[in-house]
Amino acid sequence: MIGEILATGDELRSGSLIDSNSAYISQKLEESGLEVTRHSCVGDDLVNLKNIIKEIGGRADIAIITGGLGPTTDDLSAEAAALAAGDKLVIFEDALKTIESFFSRAGREMPASNKKQALLPKSAEVILNPVGTAPGFILKIGKCVFFFLPGVPFEMKKMLCDQVLVRIHKLLGNDRQYCLDKTISTFGLPESTVGEKVALVEKKFPGIKLGLRANFPEIQVKLYAKGASENGLMDLLNPAAKWVKEQLGKHIFSMDGYSLEVVIGQLLREQKASLGIAESCTGGLIANRITNVAGSSDYFMFSGVTYSNNAKIKVLGVLPATIEKFGAVAKETVKEMAKGVKDICNATYGLATTGIAGPSGGSPEKPVGTIWVGLAGPQKIITRQFNFSFGKRLMNKKIFASAALDLLRRELQGVLD
Amino acid sequence: MIGEILATGDELRSGSLIDSNSAYISQKLEESGLEVTRHSCVGDDLVNLKNIIKEIGGRADIAIITGGLGPTTDDLSAEAAALAAGDKLVIFEDALKTIESFFSRAGREMPASNKKQALLPKSAEVILNPVGTAPGFILKIGKCVFFFLPGVPFEMKKMLCDQVLVRIHKLLGNDRQYCLDKTISTFGLPESTVGEKVALVEKKFPGIKLGLRANFPEIQVKLYAKGASENGLMDLLNPAAKWVKEQLGKHIFSMDGYSLEVVIGQLLREQKASLGIAESCTGGLIANRITNVAGSSDYFMFSGVTYSNNAKIKVLGVLPATIEKFGAVAKETVKEMAKGVKDICNATYGLATTGIAGPSGGSPEKPVGTIWVGLAGPQKIITRQFNFSFGKRLMNKKIFASAALDLLRRELQGVLD
Structure with missing residues (x-):
């Protein structure tokens, strides 16, 4: 069977909004075993909409259409579908009731314009929207079963996952596939090197598909296991993941796709340890990432x-002579910063950064991209220097920030280089 | 004339990558006066590629195709274009030389596989790629002039802006339009209210198009002036922008689309003022935003x-009795935080936040979403409480963070409520 996706709306067609819905839907359909051959996007134009719906109806078996189900005059999906199907529009009472109850739950009266959202092609089947006003619907046009869903990503995802995929699985019958995936997060190797190290995984583990994803500056290795049944997918995935783990070793910080800050939070919690941070060149980004994790106040002080140098001296207790002799970006300075913040917080660990983020401030000895990281632990203070050549x-x-967090992660896991 | 855009590549078709190229291209084409009626996306499949190119060749006058120009076997755009045009592939010597010189500039030898990138349809015109290996090309198929460009956004944008748009402008002839736009950034009003307040702009100023863009938590008002010549567009745009300014007043923090942190940096610099920050619930995000601006070390201390409460007491000098009596999230506490950090830094301004970001930690009196902002200035300390009901x-x-930065911006501009 062949699947297609159509995104509608002038804001997408004209480029003022990037369409992220189609990629999400594509992933879900392909995971179910439906091959998606084409995405399209048209604006809020009745003739163009009707034409492309008829085209898709002649090509595909299953199609998902997003957008155009709102209350305004430029929401034309139901009308275009009715035209393409040679059907007429009628009010669906259950859809209308759901819209009314949405407004009454919010303590507001339903504006008259919203009644239009319950006006759907007569031969359609309604998909109720539990989280918004726009109901979806299912309609066969040509040889294709169309699923019309709202364009608001949050509503679309909820309806797709809870109500639409199960119907598509039925339509797929024996073609239905199951998919299990695993995301392995790494730091410290370029994407090309990660790719080379794990390139053989598909060959070594038939049935496994490999994907690489750069989430700068981290690289994720994605493994997908697909099969005609759920049984056995885990047995397919696990040895492949184990092999990837052997190839990438210490560069892996999560076998479950977690972020560095989540992994560090778990480790600090397990080890009943606490953290203080002193940031110069990272400018608060490390603290911001650490505090993005709910409950981080349990371990982050x-x-x-x-x-400013003055703040390094006054708040962290860095010696003026150290900065004078070695400069702000120096091993000696970062050591005092790490030790200083550990002491202020009475924390288990003190993590410090000082470097040159650019664009100016570099010198031949310390070019833009130079950073010193210091980590004061219960026993000792370790330091590392890195030189990154990203201009920006x-x-x-x-x-x-990732280099500093990864040093802490490695220390906590006992896998320092 | 009608324009279309086609994105190619299995990573887009399968949804593992979101297509951002098509939106960018669409904006540029519409700004030039070319109406884009459809975007499409297909994978790395020769037959599907050839078929959709022929389809577009029958519908559109100008089309941009991205992707499939790389050196690997799944890069099929040139082959599909040749098939659709009934043309044959030949080596283009100037394209080959450019690829070779790209490698020699990088100090590497050209791998044999890259020669394929110079293999283009015989009747095509080459578009050289100054920043990558994949040359683009122009080819008429059916009634449509196709511009084939690389899928790497950085390369595509460079070639589109420097080499392709000028040719499209020529093709458009008298249909060529010019577009000037202005981005007005606001904070503190919901999108619907901003929309209502400026809804009449298109009616009041014929020739102006309005766009609203939510860049949470900020709302941008975009004004576009279009015309058959560049002359007069500024005269069209300026009075409309002035009118929008009157409608939104103090809620506007930039008439030029700048971020709050950039605007604050400019104001601090102009006023020869400096800034210290004390963050609890914002967890470093304010400092991170302030230090995203190059040169912020001139005013940010x-x-x-x-x-932790301990850090509030030890570093900022908040009195233990204040926290004990009023709690960490309180007017009295945020005042002492703001004053404390101003004094430590000897700064002109001390900006402080304390609140409950959630998901836990709320209470009936101080629910999740409660924040106190304090701003200690040369003369006095001001405080504000806000309650935001975003669950996340x-x-x-x-x-x-935006509420705190906006309070500082308003103080610096003398437009406090």
């Missing part, structure tokens, strides 16, 4: 974003 | 991300 300030900040 | 931790952190 304080970060001193000491941008925000990229430098990102990779600086 | 320090942020104390005081997550990361959304709360974002709107907390």
Whole structure:
């Protein structure tokens, strides 16, 4: 069977909004064993909409259409579907009731314009929307079963996952496939190197599909196991994941796709340890990432974003002579920053960064992209210097923060180089 | 004339990558006066590629195709174009030389596989790629002039803007349009209210098109002026922008689309003022945003991300009795935080936040989403309480940070409520 996806709306067609729905839907359909051959996008134009629906009806077996189900005059999907199917529009009472109850739950009266959302092709089957006003519907046009869903990503995803996929699985019958995936997160190797190291996984483990995803500055290895039944997929996936783990070793920080800050939170919690941070070149980004994790106040005490030398001296207790002799970006300075913040917080670990994010401030000895990371632990203080050659300030900040967090992760896991 | 866009590649078709190229191209084409009626996406399949190219060749006058110009066997755009045009593939010597020189500039030898990238349809015209290996090309198929460009966004944008648009402008002739736009950034009003307040702009200023863009938690008003010549567009845009400014008043923080942190940086610099920050619930996000601006070390001194009460007391000098009596999330506490950090840094301004980002930690009196912002200035300390009802931790952190930055912006501009 062949699947297609159509996104509708002038904001997508004109490029003022990027269509992220179609990629999401494509993944879900392909995981179910439905081959998606084409995505399309047209604007809020009745003739263009009707024409492309008829085209798809002649090509595909299953199609998902998003958008155009709202209350305004440029929401034309139901009308276009009725035209393409040679059907007429009628009010669906159950859809109308759901819309009314949506407004009454929000304590508001339903505007008259919203009644239009219950006006659907007579031969359609309604898909009720539990989280918004726009009901979806199912309609056969040509040889294709069309699923019309709202364009709001949150509503579309909810309806697709809870109500639509199960129907598509039925339509697929014996073609239905099951998919299990695993995301392995790495830091410290370029994408090409990660790719080379795991390239053989598909050959070594038949039935496994490999995907690489760069989420700068981290690289994720995705493994997909597909089969005609759920049974055995885990047995297919696990040895492949184990092999990938052997290839990438210490560079892996999560076998479950978690972020560095989540992994660090788990480790600190397990080890009943706490953390203080002193940031210069990362400018608060490390603290921001650590505090993105709910419950981080259990182990995170304080970060001193000491941008000025004066703050390094006054808040962290760095010696003026150290900065004078070695500069702000130096091994000696980062050591004192790490030790200083650990002591202030009475924390198990003190993590510190000082470097040059750019675009200016570099020198031949310390070019933009240079960073010193210091980690004061219960026994000792370790330091590392890195030189990253990404020209851009925000990229430098990102990779600086990840380098510092990864040093802490490695220390906590006992896998330092 | 009618334009279409086709994105190619299995990573897009299967949904493992979101297509952002088509939206970018669509904007550029529409700005030039070419109406884009459809976007499509197909995978790396020769037959599907050839068929859709022929389809587009029958429908559109101008089309942009991205992707499939790389050196590997699944890069099929040139072959599909030749098939659709009934043409044969030949080596283009100038394209080959450009590829070779790309490698020699990088100090590497050209792999044999890259020669394939110079193998293009015989009747095509080459578009050289100054920043990558994949040359583009122009080919008429059916009634449509096709521009084939690489899928790497950076390369595509460079070639589109420098080489392709000028040719499209020529093809458009008298249909060529010019577009000037203006982005007005606001904070503090919901999107629907902003929309209502500026809804009449298109009616009041014929020739102006309105767009609203939510960049949570900020709302941008975009004004577009289009015309058959560049002359007069500014005269069209300026009075409309002035009118929008009157409608939205103090809620506007930039008439030029700048971020809050950039605007604040400019104001601090102009006023020769400096800034210290004390963050609890924002967890470093404010400092991170401030330090995303190059040169921020000129005015930004320090942020104390005081997550624990102990850090608030020890680093910022908040009185233990204040926290004991009023709690960490309180007017009295945020005042002492703001004053404390201002004094530590000897800064002109001390900006402080304390609140409950959630998901837990709320109470009936202080629910999740509650924040106190304090701003200690040269003369006085001001405080504000806000209650945001976004359930999510990361959304709360974002709107907390923007609320604090906007209070500082308003103080610096002298437009406090």
